[in-house]
Amino acid sequence: xxxxxxxxxxxxxxxxxxxxxxxxxxxxxxxxxxxxxxxxxxxxxxxxxxxxxxxxxxxxxxxxxxxxxxxxxxxxxxxxxxxxxxxxxxxxxxxxxxxxxxxxxxxxxxxxxxxxxxxxxxxxxxxxxxxxxxxxxxxxxxxxxxxxxxxxxxxxxxxxxxxxx
Amino acid sequence: xxxxxxxxxxxxxxxxxxxxxxxxxxxxxxxxxxxxxxxxxxxxxxxxxxxxxxxxxxxxxxxxxxxxxxxxxxxxxxxxxxxxxxxxxxxxxxxxxxxxxxxxxxxxxxxxxxxxxxxxxxxxxxxxxxxxxxxxxxxxxxxxxxxxxxxxxxxxxxxxxxxxxxxxxxxxxxxxxxxxxxxxxxxxxxxxxxxxxxxxxxxxxxxxxxxxxxxxxxxxxxxxxxxxxxxxxxxxxxxxxxxxxxxxxxxxxxxxxxxxxxxxxxxxxxxxxxxxxxxxxxxxxxxxxxxxxxxxxxxxxxxxxxxxxxxxxxxxxxxxxxxxxxxxxxxxxxxxxxxxxxxxxxxxxxxxxxxxxxxxxxxxxxxxxxxxxxxxxxxxxxxxxxxxxxxxxxxxxxxxxxxxxxxxxxxxxxxxxxxxxxxxxxxxxxxxxxxxxxxxxxxxxxxxxxxxxxxxxxxxxxxxxxxxxxxxxxxxxxxxxxxxxxxxxxxxxxxxxxxxxxxxxxxxxxxxxxxxxxxxxxxxxxxxxxxxxxxxxxxxxxxxxxxxxxxxx
Ligand code: SF4
Numbered sequence: 001x002x003x004x005x006x007x008x009x010x011x012x013x014x015x016x017x018x019x020x021x022x023x024x025x026x027x028x029x030x031x032x033x034x035x036x037x038x039x040x041x042x043x044x045x046x047x048x049x050x051x052x053x054x055x056x057x058x059x060x061x062x063x064x065x066x067x068x069x070x071x072x073x074x075x076x077x078x079x080x081x082x083x084x085x086x087x088x089x090x091x092x093x094x095x096x097x098x099x100x101x102x103x104x105x106x107x108x109x110x111x112x113x114x115x116x117x118x119x120x121x122x123x124x125x126x127x128x129x130x131x132x133x134x135x136x137x138x139x140x141x142x143x144x145x146x147x148x149x150x151x152x153x154x155x156x157x158x159x160x161x162x163x164x165x
Numbered sequence: 166x167x168x169x170x171x172x173x174x175x176x177x178x179x180x181x182x183x184x185x186x187x188x189x190x191x192x193x194x195x196x197x198x199x200x201x202x203x204x205x206x207x208x209x210x211x212x213x214x215x216x217x218x219x220x221x222x223x224x225x226x227x228x229x230x231x232x233x234x235x236x237x238x239x240x241x242x243x244x245x246x247x248x249x250x251x252x253x254x255x256x257x258x259x260x261x262x263x264x265x266x267x268x269x270x271x272x273x274x275x276x277x278x279x280x281x282x283x284x285x286x287x288x289x290x291x292x293x294x295x296x297x298x299x300x301x302x303x304x305x306x307x308x309x310x311x312x313x314x315x316x317x318x319x320x321x322x323x324x325x326x327x328x329x330x331x332x333x334x335x336x337x338x339x340x341x342x343x344x345x346x347x348x349x350x351x352x353x354x355x356x357x358x359x360x361x362x363x364x365x366x367x368x369x370x371x372x373x374x375x376x377x378x379x380x381x382x383x384x385x386x387x388x389x390x391x392x393x394x395x396x397x398x399x400x401x402x403x404x405x406x407x408x409x410x411x412x413x414x415x416x417x418x419x420x421x422x423x424x425x426x427x428x429x430x431x432x433x434x435x436x437x438x439x440x441x442x443x444x445x446x447x448x449x450x451x452x453x454x455x456x457x458x459x460x461x462x463x464x465x466x467x468x469x470x471x472x473x474x475x476x477x478x479x480x481x482x483x484x485x486x487x488x489x490x491x492x493x494x495x496x497x498x499x500x501x502x503x504x505x506x507x508x509x510x511x512x513x514x515x516x517x518x519x520x521x522x523x524x525x526x527x528x529x530x531x532x533x534x535x536x537x538x539x540x541x542x543x544x545x546x547x548x549x550x551x552x553x554x555x556x557x558x559x560x561x562x563x564x565x566x567x568x569x570x571x572x573x574x575x576x577x578x579x580x581x582x583x584x585x586x587x588x589x590x591x592x593x594x595x596x597x598x599x600x601x602x603x604x605x606x607x608x609x610x611x612x613x614x615x616x617x618x619x620x621x622x623x624x625x626x627x628x629x630x631x632x633x634x635x636x637x638x639x640x641x642x643x644x645x646x647x648x649x650x651x652x653x654x655x656x657x658x659x660x661x662x663x664x665x666x667x668x669x670x671x672x673x674x675x676x677x678x679x680x681x682x683x684x685x686x687x688x689x690x691x692x693x694x695x696x697x698x699x700x701x702x703x704x705x706x707x708x709x710x711x712x713x714x715x716x717x718x
Contacts, residue, residue, distance in 0.1 A: 081200070081203075081326070082203055082286070082326050083326065083409060084286075084323075084324070084325060084326025084327060084404055085404060085405055085409075087322065087323045087324075087325075087326070087404070088323055088401050088404050088405050089405075091323060095439075096439055110200060111190075111196075112187060112196075112200070112204055115322075116320075116322035116323075116325055117322075119322035120322050120323055132195065135195065138186075142179065142183045143176060143179045143180075143183075143320065144175065144179065145172050145175060145176055146176075146320060146322070147176070147316045147317060147319055147320065147321075148317060148320075148321055148322065148445070149443065149444050149445050150322050150323075154443075154444055155444050156317075156444055156445055157172065157316070158316070158447070158448065158451040158454075159444060159448065159451075161170070161172065161454075164172060165170060165171070165172075
């Protein structure tokens with residue numbers, strides 16, 4: 001089973017990630033359906049609490065805006081870890097559309113990306129299956145202070161520096 | 166200069182620890198070479214043809230004597246006793262061991278230096294005018310804004326995996342542009358609006374490389390407090406929409422061109438509406454805090470042209486030549502700006518030994534408030550030298566090899582490391598620079614020619630900025646042989662333009678002769694006050710082409 005780092009703990013991922021072209025009948029087990037499927041079967045997917053949606057890096061997070069308060073799980077795929085679009089997607093979902101459910105990074109998700117992913121609003125990380133998730137946990141704590149504002153710390157360092165000194 | 170507080174120090178130290186662990190995992194095999202690659206690049210570590218190469222950041226070119234001594238130290242301890250100043254206001258070590266790099270970074274962090282984001286597809290070192298803060302004709306000192314950008318771009322969580330590298334440059338001079346902002350991904354020109362408020366004119370999508378393009382203006386006035394939110398909007402549009410399928414089409418210039426600058430500007434504007442009032446909007450307090458690090462040093466109250474200085478100039482042509490070529494007017498009476506040239510014939514442009522670094526640090530301490538600037542043409546600047554001390558500085562610089570009075574002249578060549586060091590090279594570049602410098606070492610002839618930028622890159626990546634050289638030389642590969650393509654008419658200043666290719670490329674041996682023919686055409690055609698670039702713009706390519714490719718009869 002794929003390891004999932006969530007709430008700072010190692011768990012296993014319950015959800016199947018359905019293919020991007022999936023067009024079958026509504027799954028009964030826990031699953032992540034692709035964005036295109038969700039946009040066609042929106043109400044049916046929303047009615048089932050064991051389903052979430054995943055979007056790929058070449059898709060548009062704005063498509064999920066109307067459902068941000070109804071969805072409980074959104075996953076963003078990183079086809080390659082060097083494909084950084086998902087970082088922007090995450091911030092838009094969190095900061096602009098106010099999504100408060102689970103935001104999961106899937107795909108090429110590795111130890112050394114976790115810290116920035118976390119700052120951009122991800123709270124669950126499906127570590128690539130050939131990697132040691134326990135070792136990766138450490139990546140969440142690489143830095144104790146940052147210059148910029150982010151999803152977790154909405155005030156940039158320059159607004160806080162005085163009180164920290 | 167900016168001075169770290171406890172938080173800045175802690176962030177840099179945590180970076181060293183992080184990189185040490187990554188390197189350990191790489192050596193013990195739990196971090197694959199491919200996964201380590203972008204991590205080490207974001208720490209300035211390349212693996213080159215002969216050895217790894219470590220690129221250390223010199224933020225917007227500012228460095229103090231203590232840091233220069235540390236570089237000397239590092240070059241002795243971990244390298245072969247020399248360092249190389251690059252065309253990006255950075256410094257490189259060409260022979261470190263990968264396993265030593267965490268220790269090098271730890272050493273550097275003791276003097277507030279690092280290699281953060283000196284490479285990789287992220288926001289790189291922000292660059293500016295090497296004369297910032299000491300010239301008369303600037304609107305304000307651009308360095309505080311560079312520092313604000315440095316902090317904002319350092320470990321930005323959203324923009325570490327951009328489609329390609331990203332470079333920002335800032336200029337604050339209304340009539341000159343030593344920072345070449347029009348050939349950067351973002352160029353910022355500081356100006357005042359009619360109400361006297363400070364802000365930026367914003368250009369995007371300039372760049373060299375395979376497809377050289379001059380940046381387009383997307384905003385005529387951005388208030389200073391909006392700087393970071395607006396940059397964030399540009400970067401987000403680029404991060405989302407820049408091409409990732411072809412690395413040669415991945416720079417922001419391609420995105421801007423594909424959408425047209427107008428459309429791109431409106432995409433940025435839409436994004437910015439969401440960001441402009443966020444907490445990332447700068448505060449007057451923060452701008453004032455950072456400006457506080459760039460106050461004037463304790464200048465003496467002096468007058469221009471003291472007697473001893475005038476006498477020294479009259480007594481020595483060599484000294485007065487050097488003054489003319491290698492020093493520049495200072496905003497403060499009784500001072501001048503001195504450029505130490507690192508372009509002595511026989512030495513790769515930008516190279517300095519550990520001993521020379523120490524001499525440079527001493528010069529800075531004795532004559533220029535302990536600070537230096539690194540220029541994009543691979544020279545160093547002592548920004549605040551008293552006129553009555555110039556003769557002493559000249560004598561010392563001359564005996565150390567930094568006073569070749571060729572600044573801006575043909576032999577003041579900008580040159581990338583090329584095939585001698587760089588794995589990407591098509592051809593060597595340093596020997597070409599060397600051959601040209603040796604052929605044209607008659608200073609009278611060089612002065613007579615006037616200012617000419619000659620830039621050399623070993624491949625299309627254009628680290629030597631060949632496109633914007635008045636004369637540009639590009640190493641190309643022709644059936645496994647090293648050849649050189651020549652372009653003419655490039656210009657990196659206010660009238661920025663990209664050079665045009667002269668014609669078929671040449672073998673290495675014939676390069677000095679080709680340059681000679683080009684210069685002959687210039688000399689034969691110029692009018693009294695014309696520089697090479699003016700003559701070229703007036704007479705065009707044809708006469709040069711004719712002469713260079715004329716059949717010998
Ligand atoms: S221009 Fe090419 S050869 Fe020269 S340093 Fe850059 S990548 Fe290397």
